[in-house]
Amino acid sequence: MKRAFSRQQKTTIVFGILALVLMTVVLQLWLLTATMNAFLAGQERVVIPAAIASIVCFALNLGLLSYIYRMERPRF
Amino acid sequence: MTTTPTQPTRTTPDQLSIPPDGRPYHDQPQWRNDFPIDWPQDEFVARRDFTKFLVLTSFAFAVGQLWIVFENFRRKRKGQLPVMRIARAEAIPIGGSLVFGYPEAHDTCIVVRTGGQQYFAYNQKCTHLSCAVVPDLAHGRFLCPCHNGSFELRTGIPIAGPPRRPLERILLEIRDGDLYAIGREVRA
Numbered sequence: 114m115k116r117a118f119s120r121q122q123k124t125t126i127v128f129g130i131l132a133l134v135l136m137t138v139v140l141q142l143w144l145l146t147a148t149m150n151a152f153l154a155g156q157e158r159v160v161i162p163a164a165i166a167s168i169v170c171f172a173l174n175l176g177l178l179s180y181i182y183r184m185e186r187p188r189f
Numbered sequence: 190m191t192t193t194p195t196q197p198t199r200t201t202p203d204q205l206s207i208p209p210d211g212r213p214y215h216d217q218p219q220w221r222n223d224f225p226i227d228w229p230q231d232e233f234v235a236r237r238d239f240t241k242f243l244v245l246t247s248f249a250f251a252v253g254q255l256w257i258v259f260e261n262f263r264r265k266r267k268g269q270l271p272v273m274r275i276a277r278a279e280a281i282p283i284g285g286s287l288v289f290g291y292p293e294a295h296d297t298c299i300v301v302r303t304g305g306q307q308y309f310a311y312n313q314k315c316t317h318l319s320c321a322v323v324p325d326l327a328h329g330r331f332l333c334p335c336h337n338g339s340f341e342l343r344t345g346i347p348i349a350g351p352p353r354r355p356l357e358r359i360l361l362e363i364r365d366g367d368l369y370a371i372g373r374e375v376r377a
Contacts, residue, residue: 120229120230120233121229123233124229124232124233124236127233127236127237127240128236130240131236131239131240131243134240134243134244134247135243137247138243138246138247138250141247141250141251141254142250144250144254145250145253145254145257148254148257149257150353150354151377152257152260152261153316153354153375154354154375154376154377155375155376155377156377157261157265160257160258160261161258163254163257164251164254164255164257164258167250167251167254168251168254168255170247170250170251171244171247171248171250171251174243174244174247175244175247175248177240177244178240178241178244181237181240185237
């Protein structure tokens with residue numbers, strides 16, 4: 114049986130996840146501004162790949178958040 | 190006979206404070222877990238909630254990205270822009286300008302006549318923050334009064350201020366003395 118994380122361990126994990134999510138969100142912000150700039154300049158090729166990349170980033174963030182909530186659930 | 194009250198016990202070594210009913214934290218109402226008394230637990234909850242907020246932001250960015258895809262699709266569907274008569278070519282004096290809507294009435298554009306048969310037309314929206322640009326023929330430029338952005342009159346290329354992209358050029362044609370808008374050129 115897996116041992117539950119201690120409170121200190123959980124805080125360390127949530128700090129790590131927070132740092133990852135923050136970096137991904139900054140990446141998404143850059144992606145959005147760059148895509149908007151390209152779209153307004155008539156460059157259409159980047160639009161769909163950038164949207165896919167942004168959705169992947171969001172899915173990753175959602176997965177990390179769900180891990181935090183799963184980690185909090187009591188184990189019996 | 191005296192009875193000794195049962196002392197609540199800690200269910201985990203991490204638990205610093207004990208809820209009044211003595212039951213473990215996972216049996217407590219949700220609010221007690223969301224608003225903890227202990228500092229370490231509060232730190233955890235604060236970070237968790239901040240992460241949740243960031244994931245919401247991430248969702249908003251992904252939606253924004255999909256909105257660009259949608260707008261791109263709409264732009265493609267429009268296809269070839271219509272040919273539209275602007276005015277009689279001679280109606281615009283040399284050094285004068287005329288504002289018109291192209292391709293829709295709300296897409297404000299401006300045509301400037303610099304010489305005999307020299308006409309230059311652009312979308313009037315500044316590529317910085319969409320303020321309306323005004324012609325400044327004395328200096329051969331379009332000026333955006335909001336942030337002092339300047340565009341070259343003959344090419345629409347930004348030459349000063351915050352804009353980085355050129356103005357959208359409107360393609361013109363003169364047919365039987367009438368000035369027509371025949372398309373739009375979006376440039377990087």
